[in-house]
Amino acid sequence: MNCTVLVGDDGEGVRTRFPEATVVALGERPLRDGVRVRDVIDRNYNIRAYAMLDGLLSASDEETVVHVHGWSQILSPSIFHALARHRVRVIVTAHDFFLTCPNGGRLNFRTGEVCEYEPMSPSCLSSNCDKRSYLHKLWRVGRMLTQRSAGEAFWNGVEVILAHENMEKHLGGGLLRHFQTLRTPCKPLTAGPVRAWHNDRALFLGRMTWEKGVRTLAEALNGSGRTATLIGRGPLLEEIQNVLPHCYVPGWLEDSEVDRLASGARFFIMPSRMPEPYGLVAAEAMMSGIPVIVSSNALIADEVARNSAGLVFESGNAASLAEKIAMMDSATLVRRLSEGAYEYGKRIAPSDDEWRRRLIEIYQGGVFADETGEETGVMPEAMRAIH
Known part of the structure; x- marks a missing residue:
């Protein structure tokens, strides 16, 4: 051909x-x-x-x-x-x-x-x-x-x-x-499976735009006093850096550094406002055994919940997102979701x-x-x- x-x-x-x-x-x-x-x-x-x-x-x-x-x-x-x-x-x-x-x-x-x-x-x-x-x-x-x-x-x-x-x-x-x-x-975010229940990092990876839900995430983090690492470029990068001075918002990073940070992740957040067609980065996180918190608008939301691979919050609702983030304090829950994410990650994509x-x-x-x-x-x- x-x-x-x-x-x-x-x-x-x-x-x-x-x-x-x-x-x-x-x-x-x-x-x-x-x-x-x-x-x-x-x-x-x-x-x-x-x-x-x-x-x-x-x-x-x-x-x-x-x-x-x-x-x-x-x-x-x-x-x-x-x-x-x-x-x-x-x-x-x-x-x-x-x-x-x-x-x-x-x-x-x-x-x-x-x-x-x-x-x-x-x-x-x-x-x-x-x-x-x-x-x-x-x-x-x-x-x-x-x-x-x-x-x-x-x-x-x-x-x-x-x-x-x-x-x-x-x-x-x-x-x-x-x-x-x-x-x-897609490929896992990390070189090997992550024991997420031993980690403490909340992770976002994606474009810094309104439709990707970064303002909802920022509101949830500020309202709850939580910290997170937010990696990505986009028109809202400077705004997010300013409103989240207590978080690590470095912009874009090399793959090796993303791997290092993801290896220390407790959970991954995909707060998209739009009906995210797939959410490759969320799939990559699950393939690494990192449980996810995804918006109800994400097209993979149902399968995340069905496979015990993460939690689903109400799209655009910062209080709902903050509630799900707080639930991740439970090591028992995170371990169950981490194991579910890793198993589902084996078949989520070809x-x-x-x-x-x-x-x-x-x-x-x-x-x-x-x-x-x-x-x-x-x-x-x-x-x-x-x-």
């Missing part, structure tokens, strides 16, 4: 990791690095991304599988219009909710409530739910209209790989029809080998049509994949 990787940035990271792949790079920067005036148009419909993908698809008569991972930051919905012009099989891995939700989070960033509106319905369009402004929401709506205008027939045929099975309830019911789950492989095998099976499982238009159900010998 030939593999070509189309990326929006300079592609150096992909070239380093996958030297045998053909890398085609636009050399542009993502929205998170700052918004420019031209981005208002380019990030709605990036004509260079369209032309690049259209050219790649036109350059070969081999059967092609196109696997889309991320497009919102640089590539834009224009790539779906290029895909709709060609007879290719399109697979999209849903790492977020941008396939259907204009703000990508299925969350009202003003109220902190999970959004129950049908995406792009009148209620959705009138809701001021964006993290920046209603004007920005309207721009996002315009981009969603661009995305949808690739055509109903196109979107009906797109296959969606979910990072967590509970994502389907937020993505189904519209133009998308085909779903399957393949969780992202190994790298299993993930690769499953992904190849997904590629091979498609139904291709021969030159007469008849479906063959057989993967052709000459095939390429574009990521």
